Amino acid sequence: MNLGIVGQAAGLFAVTNIDDILVLSLFFAQGARHPRSARRIVLGQYLGFVAILAVAVAAAFGATFLPESAIPYLGLLPLALGLKAAWQAWKHRDDEVDEQQTTEGGGPKALEVAAVTFANGGDNIGVYVPVFATAGVGGMSVYLIVFLVLVAVWCFAGRYFATRPLIAKALSRWGHLLLPLVLIAIGLLILIEGGAFGL
Template identity: 30%
Template structure:
């Protein structure tokens, strides 16, 4: 085992899969400044509890993966690639309504919980990308590499909490990170997926097995076709979902704007005045016309009395 290489892989995979969690931690630490019950210690404990659940789930997935050869597990590296594409689509077609709904769901689930369980639950809910990355990574590990990964992750988790705590003291750093993270993180996920696929040798292994079972060595063509079809289908589906939700968000915003524009205080005020002017004498029509008509009637009455 090359300790330096394994340690570097552990550091890079942890950083890539937990960049978004850094902002969640910064949010918790910001809340702790106004919430006396949510202390930095409870935030750290909750983070470790939630991350432990993620590790346990990843180890269960790793145990299941041991029943089959390790090479095809490398195809799970396509998941981080698709995850990166999904995040890019979210960046290209943002939907404020969806984000608000997700925040409301998290707030509802966290309501009434103890502070530690609140942090842990949100950490687990935000850990789907971690599990999708750790399972194929663990399946490619040899010997004590998994132990190095896990120990490094727990050490870096404490460093992550410290960084998040320091970030809230430097708001300009947080703003810069938030500005560029949306672009950098998806690309990092794509790179991580490519790394897992290459490291697992899943494609050479599959090509060799296909060529052994068929004449003419069609392994490369078959895998290229299957991969292209799978990725294009998934990306097309994700694009359709994002476009549909984005369009729904835009329609909702447009409907709200139209409702606001349909309310015309000036027009309503003019209508009210017309009703008042004609209410006592049974006159209908525009207020100005009613006033002119009433004035002519008064003049005619005065002239007839003079005569």
């Protein structure tokens, strides 16, 4: 395996996914008191990222599932999820939070995490396609392996940050407000940068 390509793949992944660590930390904080939520978050992150890679690989071979003009509208996914999370936070604003309370099915759902990951990575597709197309099948395989390994590293980093005492305390106190704000901001940024709705 060419170490130069591995380094390039790692660098490309880091540059195009740095914002995912913040989102993952918020998801992990949201699911902190819910058994198995970490598993759902990791599954969702992988589902979303594999979908990004599938579209990028297909486009590198000449297939187009999403017209370029449709990519900005992916911002509607995190925007909708952010508005839903904001509504939930508003609805439960006066509820007493029991620190010991745990619920089996609580916390982020895998498909919600996947939707945010895919939408947030819509612009990554535009970066990955020319890289994959010029790397050839062998080089593309290295990129895919490195990317999939680094998704696990990103999940670990997100969980690590969410469980540091100082950060965990802040996220526990403010995470229910931060998550909707971050999702709404991501959604609006995708829509505005892509010129959706003539923005």
